[in-house]
Amino acid sequence: RKEVEQDPGPFNVPEGATVAFNCTYSNSASQSFFWYRQDCRKEPKLLMSVYSSGNEDGRFTAQLNRASQYISLLIRDSKLSDSATYLCVVEYTGGFKTIFGAGTRLFVKA
Amino acid sequence: DTAVSQTPKYLVTQMGNDKSIKCEQNLGHDTMYWYKQDSKKFLKIMFSYNNKELIINETVPNRFSPKSPDKAHLNLHINSLELGDSAVYFCASSPGGAREQFFGPGTRLTVL
Numbered sequence: 001r002k003e004v005e006q007d008p009g010p011f012n013v014p015e016g017a018t019v020a021f022n023c024t025y026s027n028s029a030s031q032s033f034f035w036y037r038q039d040c041r042k043e044p045k046l047l048m049s050v051y052s053s054g055n056e057d058g059r060f061t062a063q064l065n066r067a068s069q070y071i072s073l074l075i076r077d078s079k080l081s082d083s084a085t086y087l088c089v090v091e092y093t094g095g096f097k098t099i100f101g102a103g104t105r106l107f108v109k110a
Numbered sequence: 111d112t113a114v115s116q117t118p119k120y121l122v123t124q125m126g127n128d129k130s131i132k133c134e135q136n137l138g139h140d141t142m143y144w145y146k147q148d149s150k151k152f153l154k155i156m157f158s159y160n161n162k163e164l165i166i167n168e169t170v171p172n173r174f175s176p177k178s179p180d181k182a183h184l185n186l187h188i189n190s191l192e193l194g195d196s197a198v199y200f201c202a203s204s205p206g207g208a209r210e211q212f213f214g215p216g217t218r219l220t221v222l
Contacts, residue, residue, distance in 0.1 A: 032208035043200055043213035044153065087153065095208030096141065096158040096165040103151060 003027055003099045006088050010105035017078045021104050023071040023088030033064055034089040035073050038103065044087055047073075078108045113137050116201050116214040123191055124222055130187045131217045133201030141165075141206040142184040144176060147198045147216070159184055160206060191221045 006023045013019050025033075033050035048055065050062040050071055061074040071088055088101035114135045123129055135142065144156040158166035162178040173189045184201060201214040 034210075043215055044211075045213070046210040049210070085151070091208045093166065095204065095206055096160065097168075098143065098155050098158075098211065100145075100153040100155075103153075 001026055002102070004088055004090050004101040006086075006101035007104045008102075010107055012107045012109065013078050015078055015080060015108055015110055017108075018074065018076050019078055019106060020075075021073045021086050021088070021106075023073075023101055025069050025071070025088075025090045025099070027090070027092060027099075028069065030069075030090045030092050032091040032095060033071050034091070035060075035062060035071075036087040036089055036100075038085045038087055040084075044100075047086070075106075078106075080108050080110060082106060083108045114201060114203055114212050114214040116199075116217050118217060119215065120218050120220075122220045122222065125191055125193060127191050128187070128189045129191060129219070130185055131199055131201075131219075132183070132185045133214055134183050135201075135203040135212070135214075136182065137203055137205075137212060139203040139205050139212075140181060141204045142178065142181075143202040143204075143211065144184065144186050145200040145202065145213075147200060149197070153200070157184075157186075188219075191219075193221050195219060196221045 035047040036044040037047045038044040050064045054063045059076045063072045085103040087103045142159045147153045157176045175187045178184045198216045202211040204211040
């Protein structure tokens with residue numbers, strides 16, 4: 001079993017749609033959680049950190065359930081520019097060990 | 111100003127050769143990483159360094175030898191290249207303590 005598992009995707013949605021990505025992790029010692037975004041042939045970039053209380057940044061909302069070892073990302077009012085691969089990331093060992101999920105590809109169409 | 115830079119951007123070489131990839135960060139971060147992203151786009155950590163010291167080695171073959179001459183640099187030397195080494199290699203840095211990582215643009219390595 002992979003340490004971090006994500007919805008396989010791809011997700012194809014129209015502009016304006018709401019889309020949700022799910023992620024589970026297997027190591028209960030995991031300490032920090034993030035969503036990164038990777039555009040085609042580019043480097044990953046941080047989208048947002050994920051906190052236990054849940055957090056929101058504009059159209060993006062992240063949730064963490066430590067008991068279920070589950071992380072989610074909700075994107076509201078999808079834009080064409082949201083088309084990318086979304087990577088669920090889990091860190092432990094004080095941030096020195098970082099495990100990336102395989103990513104979920106999102107296509108937003110006009 | 112480029113925060114994390116890698117050279118070269120592309121590297122094409124024959125099996126059995128030795129090659130190096132250089133990484134530099136100007137963010138003043140203590141922690142640096144090397145990742146491999148294979149053809150299936152799966153990004154996997156290879157090494158973590160903190161203040162020039164190796165912290166994590168993720169069961170990478172010893173043909174891969176990272177070297178950190180100072181906190182701002184983490185280079186990757188690969189001996190006896192194999193076909194399976196073909197991938198995109200990303201360097202990253204962070205302030206440490208489970209905070210945002212900043213990635214370089216990647217080095218696309220092709221072994222023929």
